[in-house]
Amino acid sequence: MTSQRSNSAKPRRKYLAVQASVADEVAEIAKNKGMTLFSYVSEILKQAVEGEKSGFSLKEAVEAYRTVKMLKELNFTPAPSHILALALSSMGEDNVESEFKSLGMLCGKYLSIKHPGKTPEELLKNAIQSILWNITDLSITTHSENLSITLVTSIRDEKNIKAISSFIEGLSKSLGLSITSKELVAGLATINLKK
Amino acid sequence: MPTSKNIEREDKKLVLIPSSIVRKLYSLAAKSNESPSIYIAKILDESLRVLESGGSMKDLVDFYFLANTLRKSGAVILPGELFQYLLSKVYPDNSEDLKKVAFEAGQWVGKYLAAKSLECSAEETLKSVLPMYMWDVSELYINCDGPSIKIRCISPTHSIERSELLASFLEGMVSALGYALNGREVYRGVISLDFTKKQ
Numbered sequence: 565m566t567s568q569r570s571n572s573a574k575p576r577r578k579y580l581a582v583q584a585s586v587a588d589e590v591a592e593i594a595k596n597k598g599m600t601l602f603s604y605v606s607e608i609l610k611q612a613v614e615g616e617k618s619g620f621s622l623k624e625a626v627e628a629y630r631t632v633k634m635l636k637e638l639n640f641t642p643a644p645s646h647i648l649a650l651a652l653s654s655m656g657e658d659n660v661e662s663e664f665k666s667l668g669m670l671c672g673k674y675l676s677i678k679h680p681g682k683t684p685e686e687l688l689k690n691a692i693q694s695i696l697w698n699i700t701d702l703s704i705t706t707h708s709e710n711l712s713i714t715l716v717t718s719i720r721d722e723k724n725i726k727a728i729s730s731f732i733e734g735l736s737k738s739l740g741l742s743i744t745s746k747e748l749v750a751g752l753a754t755i756n757l758k759k
Numbered sequence: 760m761p762t763s764k765n766i767e768r769e770d771k772k773l774v775l776i777p778s779s780i781v782r783k784l785y786s787l788a789a790k791s792n793e794s795p796s797i798y799i800a801k802i803l804d805e806s807l808r809v810l811e812s813g814g815s816m817k818d819l820v821d822f823y824f825l826a827n828t829l830r831k832s833g834a835v836i837l838p839g840e841l842f843q844y845l846l847s848k849v850y851p852d853n854s855e856d857l858k859k860v861a862f863e864a865g866q867w868v869g870k871y872l873a874a875k876s877l878e879c880s881a882e883e884t885l886k887s888v889l890p891m892y893m894w895d896v897s898e899l900y901i902n903c904d905g906p907s908i909k910i911r912c913i914s915p916t917h918s919i920e921r922s923e924l925l926a927s928f929l930e931g932m933v934s935a936l937g938y939a940l941n942g943r944e945v946y947r948g949v950i951s952l953d954f955t956k957k958q
Contacts, residue, residue: 580776581773612802654848
């Protein structure tokens, strides 16, 4: 995989075999940035090594990057969960359902435009994991045309779970899925969908 | 995603890398039970997805840190308009409670930053993290000069309620780093906060 070149004046270097298509793409980006392929690839790999040593994988970092980028583009804002709980307690149930349903629809539309190659199930899972940060346990199972979502949230509050369920309803609708049944209790939801 | 089969099939090119990085990559690949070529191909493939969308490797690390901090702080994510709508309903009767909640949330993030800032000062971390955390603010100035920190924040779309809570959040965050507030002005969409290091 590697061959070595010795040069006393420079740091020791090794040749690494890389997929030609990947090497070409990286070379193109390096060129656009006015960098050499050596310094650019070294920088990428150095950051990746440092990340792994700090306890996170590059895959996790890419997911976090995509999530924050999406949230920014959708004009989302972070807020303490206590403030949301207080706000929800002052809203009527119909209001909670309609607000969060339209929010889900917006996210579903955004994701289907951004990721045209992904299936509705993949987009649904991606949106739930990216946006609903208080979910501590999530399971999505598929049986031919039917999907079943079970989720547990860290906030044990009825209005909170209704807001989450309405969000998922709007999201599903915009992805071409319809809810066939749902069961909600404070902190826990089971939602069944059909393609 | 690269797999052993498609990597073996595809043409390869030789790329020069510092041998110190190659050694570390070999060791990480071994820990992941993957061959070095697959491991490196995966890194470059993941990185390309970010680089092609205009991001940098530094963005990757920073955004990961940000997302992690937010999740750990128990933050929820809401559209800005919905957040303002919700605030307009509850703020008039609960303004002091809400400010306290925002202050405490900021304090938690400040303590977290201080605990994580082992290689640089908490003030440096604040300067690098705050602009990311406040992604919905149009202009943000942070001046850390000796014993004082000045924060100026402009966001014309923010309501007065949202500006008040954001100011309380920032107060909590900076106070957790050992600073006392000695100047506070908050208007709709404009925040001006001055802090001095506690003796």
